Amino acid sequence: MPDPVFVIHGVANRDLEGFTAAVEALQAASGVEMHPVYWGDLGAEDQHIAATLPPLHAPTNTLRAENEPPHTVADDALAADLFAERTPAPEARTRVEQTLREHLSATPQDHDDGELRDGDFTPVDSDQVAAYLAEAWDQTTWLQRTDDPLLLAEVGRDLARALLDAAPEDEFGYAELRGSGPTDFEGRMRSLVRRRLSDLDRVAGAAIQAAVGRINHALRTRLGPGTTRFLGDVLVYQRHQAAIHARIRASIDAVDPELGRYPDRPVRVVAHSLGGVVAVDMATAANPLWTEKLLTFGSQAAFFHVCDPRGGQLEPFAGAQRVVLPASLARWTNLWEPLDVLAFAASTVFQLHDGSSPTDIPVPHSASTGLWTHAAYWESPAVAAAIGRAMRVDTPPADPAAPAAEA
Incomplete structure (x- = not known):
């Protein structure tokens, strides 16, 4: 039986039960056994973020129906x-x-x-x-x-x-x-x-x-809080990277202590948002998490590396040629949604160790998701289908010396 796919969440996730339920739904939709990896309790303190936002313009009561709630206009x-x-x-x-x-x-x-x-x-x-x-x-x-x-x-x-x-x-x-x-x-x-x-x-x-x-x-109420929580978790990750990596390592060890520690025991990982950055950092560290297949969605690994080289086994991106990923990250599929401002391409910055490219796949936009699409991946049928394809365990090649199967 194949090992489960480990799912690492991204920013602003403080609900363990909700995350677990989302992974179970994704598992059912993709047909791939999954194991949730939760680190949200190590993230930024975000319950008081609203106190830092500038106030909205004063609401106006003009030009609206009697039962219509006040709307905000720009001055x-x-x-x-x-x-x-x-x-x-x-x-x-x-x-x-x-x-x-x-x-x-x-x-x-x-x-x-x-x-x-x-x-x-x-x-x-x-x-x-x-x-x-x-x-x-x-x-x-x-x-x-x-x-x-x-x-x-x-x-x-x-x-x-x-x-x-x-x-x-x-x-x-x-x-x-x-x-x-x-x-x-x-x-x-x-x-x-x-x-x-x-x-x-x-x-x-x-x-x-x-x-x-x-x-x-809309920008303040829909995009603003999500972006602010994203920045908060990014800051915390930069400061407490070792603790978050240790939490993920412990979650994998709970399934099998040898998983990801050796080239012949690699893991398969699905990661959202900052979780994708975490997964790439761990797979390319000096002492890497050996990763057979990685699927990221709405992630920023390439963006962060271009802005501030991540270190480990990665060379800085100079623009003339792509950064070669180590053999410890064998395959990488990267999904992005057109309106997700926090999603970035991977194949334009990175190259896999065998000379091929990470696979960038756009996810169709659904009008029902509104402006803030960064969290919409979890319920997308296209994402579930992509995970099923990327994480499928290939059938081992037949042994030429083995006797042919009877008809």
Whole structure:
């Protein structure tokens, strides 16, 4: 009977029972016998991490339904700073003007409501309106930096409707403009374009600020705590590496004290996140954990080695050629999820001892996992299937001297 695959968890894992249950589920899905290796109690103290995070922006109660919970918006400075990095888009005004001209030149039957509210229709000088648009455009904050064609088209459409379909009682409605003198008419039209464009710019700014606020909130509440706990465990591992290695060694010894100590008794390891770094460190140490097959998912071994060489039997990465792994790490499969910010490739930095490369395999993203995908691997069918393939015990080759089996 083959030895079990040892599963090493990653960062922010403080639930032994939950980890054990996750390994049991992964074992059932992959068809590979597994043994959980828990070291979470040696990790960072993370129960008070929230106290170190900057406060969120004050919540707003505006523009929401009565039963909708308050949502967070970014303040003007944050959204403006983010948008200020974008240079004005030269084609933005052109897109608005194009739609504006199209709607100004259309007949009443071409409009959505079939006719203007006052029952009359007088064409508007689109060249004149375009000139007023050009005058007012540089005063916008958000629209001139927007490259979204739908938004810009809607701005042009709304400007046209403001001129053609304004209510007669509107102080700046076009129905009243038609009865004005030439000079007054031009001034009112210019004012109408300027004010309407300013209103639309303000609405666009409010929408952008709300979007930035929601993203900011998601980053803090979903990505922030996970990233912070990741950093905490990384710091603890750097300081207490020997204790964590000893815990893993003891867990393997509990199954078989000879496992991983000799080339002819290698182990098979599955490791998540920082657990993959731990597994690579142990397999490439001066006194290595002999590892026949390693599968990592959402791991950072290559990233850490490029930033700060890990030592042991590994040479620093110089960029010109990959780092050759020792024979004590025979096979390596590395899984990464496209939206996992804590997952890195292995084959671009490392080379196996026999000249082949570690196998990097992308894991399909599931929309149900949301933004924080670093913990999503455990329930992924693709991960379970990859483990089953990578950890399968190969059938030993037939002995040529052995008698053929009877048919």
